[in-house]
Amino acid sequence: MAARQPDPICQTHYLDWLDGALARTPSGGAMAIITAVFSPGERLMSASLGCHDAQQAVCAVASRIESLLRPDDHLLRAGENEFILALDNVLNLEHALLAASRIVDLFDRSVQIQNKDIHIRFSAGVALYPQHGQRASELVQKARLAELMNAGTDERFSCFNESFMARATQRHVIEQALKQSTEENDFALVYQPQIALNTERRMCGLECLLRWPSAPTEGGSPDVFIPVAEETGLIDQITRWVVNTSMRECSSLLASHPELALAINISPPSLRDGHLADVVEDASRIWGVALDRITLELTETAIMEEQFRCRDQLHDLRDLGVSVSIDDFGTGYSSLSYLTSLPINELKIDKSFIRDYASDARNERVIRSIVDLAHNLGLAVVAEGIETEAALGFLLSLNCDVGQGYFLGRPAGLEALEVLLEPSLV
Numbered sequence: 001m002a003a004r005q006p007d008p009i010c011q012t013h014y015l016d017w018l019d020g021a022l023a024r025t026p027s028g029g030a031m032a033i034i035t036a037v038f039s040p041g042e043r044l045m046s047a048s049l050g051c052h053d054a055q056q057a058v059c060a061v062a063s064r065i066e067s068l069l070r071p072d073d074h075l076l077r078a079g080e081n082e083f084i085l086a087l088d089n090v091l092n093l094e095h096a097l098l099a100a101s102r103i104v105d106l107f108d109r110s111v112q113i114q115n116k117d118i119h120i121r122f123s124a125g126v127a128l129y130p131q132h133g134q135r136a137s138e139l140v141q142k143a144r145l146a147e148l149m150n151a152g153t154d155e156r157f158s159c160f161n162e163s164f165m166a167r168a169t170q171r172h173v174i175e176q177a178l179k180q181s182t183e184e185n186d187f188a189l190v191y192q193p194q195i196a197l198n199t200e201r202r203m204c205g206l207e208c209l210l211r212w213p214s215a216p217t218e219g220g221s222p223d224v225f226i227p228v229a230e231e232t233g234l235i236d237q238i239t240r241w242v243v244n245t246s247m248r249e250c251s252s253l254l255a256s257h258p259e260l261a262l263a264i265n266i267s268p269p270s271l272r273d274g275h276l277a278d279v280v281e282d283a284s285r286i287w288g289v290a291l292d293r294i295t296l297e298l299t300e301t302a303i304m305e306e307q308f309r310c311r312d313q314l315h316d317l318r319d320l321g322v323s324v325s326i327d328d329f330g331t332g333y334s335s336l337s338y339l340t341s342l343p344i345n346e347l348k349i350d351k352s353f354i355r356d357y358a359s360d361a362r363n364e365r366v367i368r369s370i371v372d373l374a375h376n377l378g379l380a381v382v383a384e385g386i387e388t389e390a391a392l393g394f395l396l397s398l399n400c401d402v403g404q405g406y407f408l409g410r411p412a413g414l415e416a417l418e419v420l421l422e423p424s425l426v
């Protein structure tokens with residue numbers, strides 16, 4: 001097999017190597033270029049594992065990929081967190097996508113290095129020779145563009161498509177506008193009620209959700225602009241704004257309603273910068289909100305991607321009295337070991353399970369299992385995305401602690417939610 005172990009030489013010469021391989025492709029032949037980006041990258045792993053173990057982890061990852069390759073396929077290291085695969089004689093697009101899917105699926109389970117579980121996540125992009133270009137630089141650029149298009153979606157591999165060029169331009173427009181709005185704090189917050197699913201069914205919390213009123217067309221959903229904010233580094237400033245503004249806006253409501261908690265969403269990069277606990281502590285002091293009234297929502301994926309850095313942060317937050325909720329629970333990694341090793345207070349069942357529970361009996365079983373798991377571990381459990389009375393009834397029958405969703409209350413300005421503080425709402 002001609003596949004290569006990670007090799008620093010490849011990092012500078014992989015384009016030359018690929019151009020040579022393309023030149024050797026017989027006329028009528030085809031090649032797929034797959035760029036596979038992994039996180040955490042080697043530098044981040046080095047910070048916590050040490051250089052030697054981080055290199056070993058990358059080699060273990062490379063070996064796993066190699067185990068999938070055919071003798072004529074090639075694995076190249078293209079950077080700190082990127083491999084490039086050159087697949088000879090691909091039959092068609094489906095063939096190339098199957099290869100990309102196998103690579104990302106390989107890392108659903110963790111890699112073991114020095115008895116430590118390392119969770120690696122892959123995102124891949126595919127470009128085809130000669131369809132998408134003649135030169136290695138163009139093909140790699142298009143495969144990278146395809147890979148970038150996975151951000152903010154559930155996709156973990158994509159093939160280049162001409163429409164990506166237009167989307168890349170659109171993304172650039174969103175990025176420029178977002179920079180401007182971040183400088184000017186041109187955002188707003190809405191709040192969605194969280195309802196205690198006991199006999200009184202009163203509001204017990206509010207999740208604060210970010211809105212961008214002056215967003216360019218198609219950039220207005222947080223699902224679109226938050227990934228852009230994360231990739232451009234603007235998210236740290238936005239998170240500071242969200243933490244401060246939500247505490248300022250909610251301070252008097254929280255003071256007059258001691259049963260309410262404020263939930264704030266936190267993106268993975270904000271765990272990385274190491275100042276999250278300080279930001280939250282400073283805001284609580286300035287706005288007079290007790291820290292035990294704050295819940296930070298972190299996704300499972302965020303916790304796993306930032307596993308090296310978030311442990312200390314989570315302990316700092318726990319020491320401050322802040323609660324941590326695992327958002328979108330059930331959609332991320334299959335490993336559950338972090339649930340017992342990290343200071344976590346709550347699981348929030350992803351809305352996709354709740355939405356589809358009636359049409360697919362498996363979702364019902366997943367919801368039931370998550371509620372049991374949470375309770376067995378002494379954690380609270382929240383169900384989001386409750387849209388129907390039937391879904392609410394089902395969750396009540398399971399003794400789920402808290403519910404959230406359009407059926408119980410849509411995200412709205414604070415004034416609109418105060419009416420929900422009256423008893424016997426649902």
Ligand code: C2E
Nearest residue numbers: 209210222223226242265266267385386387405406407411
């Ligand atoms: P999320 O944290 O899972 O938030 C829940 C999303 O589901 C919100 O979308 C909410 O409006 C929507 N939702 C609530 N109830 C229902 C329902 O019954 N059915 C359906 N179909 N949807 C429901 P939104 O506001 O568009 O936010 C999308 C995502 O953007 C959030 O997902 C969160 O990941 C992110 N986000 C929002 N605000 C912030 C923020 O301030 N900071 C960060 N880092 N991320 C945020």
Ligand code: CA
Nearest residue numbers: 207265297327
């Ligand atoms: Ca959330």
Ligand code: CA
Nearest residue numbers: 327328350384
């Ligand atoms: Ca969620």
